[in-house]
Amino acid sequence: MLNAAIIGLGRWGQTLVGSVQGTSGLLRFTSGATGNRAKAEAFAATAGIALKDSYREVLADPAIEAVVLATPHLQHAAQIAEAAAAGKHVFVEKPFTMSKASAEAAVAAAEAAGVTLALGHNRRFHPHMQRLRALVRAGELGTILHCHGEMSSPTGLFLPKGVWRTDPEQSPAGGMTGLGIHLVDSMIDLFGEIEAVACQSVNRAAPSGAQDTTSVMLRFRSGQTGTLLAFTATAPVFRFSAYGARAVASIATPTLDAFSLEPAPPAPGQPAPAASHETLAGFDTLRAELEAFARAVRGQARYPITPAEMIHGVAVLEAIVAAVGRDRFVTVT
Secondary structure (H helix, E strand, O other), X not given: OEEEEEEOOOHHHHHHHHHHOOOOOOEEEEEEEOOOHHHHHHHHHHHXXXXXXXXXXXXXXXXXXXXXXXXXXXXXXXXXXXHHHOOOEEEEEOOOOOOHHHHHHHHXXXXXXXXXXXEEXXXXXXXXXXXXXXXXXXXXXXXXXXXXXXXXXXXXXXOOOOOHHHOOOXXXXXXXXXXXXXXXXXXXXXXXXXXXXXXXEEOOOOOOOOOOEEEEEEEEOOOOEEEEEEEOOOOOEEEEEEEEOOEEEEEEOOOXXXXXXXXXXXXXOOOOOOOEEEEOOOOOHHHHHHHHHHHHHOOOOOOOOOHHHHHHHHHHHHHHHHHEOOOOOEEOO
């Protein structure tokens, strides 16, 4: 059992705890720290988490083997370095960091300390995403022409101005840090490195004035193209599609529970691939990613997101932010 501390006990930190606490045989949260202790005390008591007064106090506790960071984005880089220096394994919520330089420094700190570093892109762990990955890897879809991803949420309709999630420094390019970065990670995982992006991001409905409507065009090093949509002021939706010369594969709905495969007409004399439509409800991707982290700490299996992918994902995010309003492609460096 991996003894972990949760850092940040807002809505998402509590959701992470709830996915494993008392039910996982691999990881448990025994300690924690948060920016507003008073708001978290009741939850911590119910969950059996001993709240500390500071992150530094958590890191000084020899009983804590790992930290899970559910903190504001701009804090991640420094917190990863501090945890690594204290010999603690680190799971950090997305986005990994906010610049390629800080991502490289965070990875270097973890590698120098010999600690496991994991990134919270839970959608990688869903069986439907794993099936799509297998189809792409095996060439079953044929040459990939294009990919498309979209995620939306109504949270921007309720967040006030002045909180960190509507701060353009913490959450630039609308829904990219909360939603779109998941799609970027899936695209990197399935199709490789992204070389250039173009982006438009505007405010349409969020009362805070934060950008809530973001669209991105992407060009991959392979020559494939992609598009991405992230909305924070509408109904929750998830869609991800890969368009191949032999078939189109799609995952849809907020919890990734619908998978479809639509074949293209076969060449003369060739059998047509079979279409398929499947559903899988109730799979807990948060538990899956945290338990994968625990297994990686114990040396049982490599965490599936590599340090190079962590860094490249941040580089793509940085380029998307730089591309907002420029009406041209920006190269990912």
